[in-house]
Amino acid sequence: MGSVRCLREGPSATSMSTPFNLVARLTEERDRGAIVWLLNIGAEKYWNPVQPGVVDRGEDRIVGRVEEMNLLLCREQDILILREMPDPYYLDKLREWGFSIPRRIRVPRQSDSWTPISELVLRDVDLLTELAKVAEANDDVWFVPYAVTRLEEQIAARCGLRLAAAPSGVNAAVNDKIANREIAVALELPVCQGRVCGSAEEIGQAYAELTEQPPYFDRVIIKEPFGASGKGLYIVDGPDKLRPILLRVSRFAKSNPQAQWLVEGWYDKQADINYQLYVSEDGKVDVFSIKQQVLRDTVYIGSRMPVELGADAIDRYREFGEAIGKHLHAIGFTGVAGIDSIITRDGGVIPIIEINGRFTLSTYISFLERVIGDAKVFSRYFKVATDEPVDFRAVCEELERERLLYSRDTGEGVLVYTSGTLPTVKDESSGKYPGRVFTLIVARDWERVEEIGSRLESLLDSWQYQLT
Structure with a gap:
């Protein structure tokens, strides 16, 4: 790695005078600068290392290839890193439809379908050297991964790239579902009825409170602090489904005494709403791409755009987003955050169901x-x-x-x-x-x-x- 230089002292005075704004770069400033894109899905395992359980290599291969969604955002002058070169016919079709295909698409040497993409990049000295030369030649080059873990920080440091996102520790903290609830409480926003639990006994008590006391929830959701794509979420509609979860929690808690779970009532909904934020280094908050999500239980399967909400409701979501973004900036967060919320059957809004302090699949279809x-x-x-x-x-x-x-x-x-x-x-x-x-x-x-x-x-x- 000796041929790849270390992170430079800092950005130039010119770049500091106009903070990087991803939303602007993807809209009115599309010709400006260059972005190095990386869709490192699966970052949660670095933020919260746990046993993966049963591994489905076929499923993992498919999930890894969602990396191509980055092509919906790229500009011609950008650099896109993929684990596999795309089908040429696919690239031609995207061009025909009007998308901009980057002139430089790079695949790490000795790539495979299962190794996390950032690990593959870090093993490829030639690729790191190329990225370092790009950063050396141009002050306006930014590294925009799907999420930031220690691996993406290492890539940035070795190549002299500036990360357009917060440090990995901040990202991990923001992606904690229990911390998300605490943010909502701190901002005095409505939250789902429920509480944080530290044991199987407390989860059982919370379940009883939610189902046996007004408003008598038919279903309860139990959330692990970290997780994505519906993982770590358990919908419970009766004691028979609760028992095996309590047994699992009891076993886990023996070796993880500080573990916590979030137990909340499951609300009847008019709509699941996702809204995206971009928080700049100077604290400017852009609220963009308000969408109605389509979920099967807790798993995202699609979005409807533009969202069919009245102007007042959209204004409210923008106000929620700006308040949340300012709070995130105050705790050191910058970059993209996707927020899931619900509109309840009676018209109430719960603005934070969870915050993803990273890109989501919904981000890639936002422009x-x-x-x-x-x-x-x-x-x-x-x-x-x-x-x-x-x-x-x-x-x-x-x-x-x-x-x-x-x-x-x-x-x-x-x-x-x-x-x-x-x-x-x-x-x-x-x-x-x-x-x-x-x-x-x-x-x-x-x-x-x-x-x-x-x-x-x-x-x-x-x-x-x-x-x-």
Whole structure:
């Protein structure tokens, strides 16, 4: 590593006079500077090391390839680091649809499907040297990973890159669900009824209080402090489901006496709302991309954009976001944060269900207007398992046959925005080809979105058995 220089003393006076703002760089300042992008999904395991349990290598391979979502944000002058070079047909299609493909896409030497991408980068001296030369030649180069752990800090230090985000310790603290509740309380925002528990006995007591006292919740959710994509969340709708969770908690607490869990009532909802923040180093807070999320229980499956809320409700969310962003800045946080909230059945708003002090999958679809214009969009992903491999070209050809493929001329259709997650690798245990199809269903009105979405769902259902 001797050939790669250390972090420079600090940014130049010019860069300090105009703090980096990611939202501006992706909108009105798209020609300015360069960004090194890295989608290091799975950062939670570095913030809160725990036993991974059962490892599904096929699932891990698919999750790793969501890295291609970064292409929805990139500019031509940027550098994108991926674990695998994208399908050329996929890149050509994104260009045709209006996305900017970076001139420099880099893959670490000796890359594989399972090693965390940042570890792969740190092993590649040539790649680190190239990034260092880029940083040396240009004062306006920024490193924007999905999340910041000690690994991304090491990459920045070895290459002289400036991280457009808070230190890893701050990121970890902000991603703590119990700390999220404490932030809401400190800001005097409404919170879900419930409490923090430190033992199986306390969880049992909290469950009884929530289900046996007004307002008599039918279901209760138990949350571990860290987790993503629905992991570490347990929805309990009766004593039979509670017992095995209490046994698991008891075993864990014996070796982790400081462990805590959050137990809250499960609310009937009008809507799940996600809103994104960008907190600049100077404390400026941009609230952007307010979306209605579509969840299956606790797992995100898509978003509807633009959100169908009245102007007053949108203004309230902007006020919530600005207050939360200022609080985050005060505790040292900068960068992107995605906040999940709910509107309850009676119209009440709980502004913080959880804060992700990092990018979320929703962040990557937050700046589509430049490409698709003023349209209605339903982002939706599907799990599929096919009998034959289905690559990006095959998906597009199938959609085109069904007259479903997105067209810039008509401004509607289905836009598939990753290729590496598609079912192209066989799972030897099942004999199937598992994958994820990430789509944007685009039209000028919601009725047409529903129509296209229904046809798409029927088509993908048929893939569970054979390639049509």
